[in-house]
Amino acid sequence: MKKEAISLGFLVLAGPVLMADPPVTTQAKPADLLTEALPILRDNYPGFANLNAKADDQLKDLVARSAGGIRLLASPGKPTPIMPTLLPGNIGYWRLASFSPEKTWDDLSAQLEKWTSQDFQGMILDLRSNAGPDDLDAYSGAAQVASFFSRDGTLPFSLSGTTSAIPVVSFHPEQPYRGPMVVVINHETGSAGEALAGYLKSQGALVIGERSGGNGYVFQEKVLGAGQVLSYEVMTVVLSDGTQLAKHPVIPDLSPKIDAQAERGALILIKDNHLLDVIQESPERHLMSEASLVNGDDPEWNAFVASLEKKGDDHYMTLPPIRDTVLIEAIDSLKAIRLSQRPLLPDPKNGSLPQASASIE
Numbered sequence: 001m002k003k004e005a006i007s008l009g010f011l012v013l014a015g016p017v018l019m020a021d022p023p024v025t026t027q028a029k030p031a032d033l034l035t036e037a038l039p040i041l042r043d044n045y046p047g048f049a050n051l052n053a054k055a056d057d058q059l060k061d062l063v064a065r066s067a068g069g070i071r072l073l074a075s076p077g078k079p080t081p082i083m084p085t086l087l088p089g090n091i092g093y094w095r096l097a098s099f100s101p102e103k104t105w106d107d108l109s110a111q112l113e114k115w116t117s118q119d120f121q122g123m124i125l126d127l128r129s130n131a132g133p134d135d136l137d138a139y140s141g142a143a144q145v146a147s148f149f150s151r152d153g154t155l156p157f158s159l160s161g162t163t164s165a166i167p168v169v170s171f172h173p174e175q176p177y178r179g180p181m182v183v184v185i186n187h188e189t190g191s192a193g194e195a196l197a198g199y200l201k202s203q204g205a206l207v208i209g210e211r212s213g214g215n216g217y218v219f220q221e222k223v224l225g226a227g228q229v230l231s232y233e234v235m236t237v238v239l240s241d242g243t244q245l246a247k248h249p250v251i252p253d254l255s256p257k258i259d260a261q262a263e264r265g266a267l268i269l270i271k272d273n274h275l276l277d278v279i280q281e282s283p284e285r286h287l288m289s290e291a292s293l294v295n296g297d298d299p300e301w302n303a304f305v306a307s308l309e310k311k312g313d314d315h316y317m318t319l320p321p322i323r324d325t326v327l328i329e330a331i332d333s334l335k336a337i338r339l340s341q342r343p344l345l346p347d348p349k350n351g352s353l354p355q356a357s358a359s360i361e
Helices: 003-014 030-044 059-065 105-116 136-147 192-202 260-271 275-279 290-294 299-310 325-341
Strands: 070-073 083-087 091-095 122-126 157-159 181-185 206-209 217-223 229-239
Touching: 030 059, 030 229, 059 070, 083 105, 083 275, 091 105, 091 325, 122 325, 136 192, 157 192, 181 192, 181 325, 192 206, 192 229, 206 325, 260 275, 260 325, 275 325
Parallel strands: 091 122, 122 181, 181 206
Antiparallel strands: 070 229, 083 091, 157 229, 217 229
């Protein structure tokens, strides 16, 4: 069986979309982990005094008391690079599962400039389930992305209330894009992802989806001897308008009803270059029971996932249709924005103005 098929079944059934299967780590005794982690936290974690560390503590006890300020992670896999795609209707789409360009920022900029030189309708940034780390490199990438879309050249965010840029942006596009923009987020958009979403919202972007995770912190990471990664909060993030991002999630402008299972499946298909399949119906796919989806259940999809273990290849064309309702609404909203910005010219025959589309409220 292909490993890809195994991973697809695991991801859909087990939870949030991951960028890669985490490597197997060496088991370590709880006492050894604490012995290694304690001096690191004492010297670097600002909230260490509030942990009230005791002699009989284990590392998991400190993690629990930190209320999210300390995490123990598996060693991360290679991040999924930014995926740029030109959708039908000349709509630009960047899937930002991380803040790493596939090649260089200059290549990404050149492609965006090529798009905008045509009859470009607008831009969608997809920040859902942004699985990158929460360290300074992630915020550096988020600030770099922000430079492509800043309307006023302001700093996207600062660190712990300072006014210095975090960090300095290395690549500056010749002409930032200032046209219609929609940002898509969900509850797994956190840290650098929600910092970028909050900034773009303050710049006039329409935000669609679920409220973000409210994790506006910068974390530092240290690989322990057993292979686990000790991640601990070192700084807070302040948006350009002065908002403390920590504990203050980004609130979307539009919140359509979301089927979490379908969204996870859609993000997997997008990652595997099946973006068009989740934004439009394919004749090869037929939903056997639409009523089950209305009730929040999808037995056809569950049956397909179970069947992956018996098949030796991918069978995307046999999938029940997965509609990415949030992304579809983002596309529709972008079209509505463009339509609302067009001047209404009178009919040359009778002088009357055309009526607006019924899809625009």
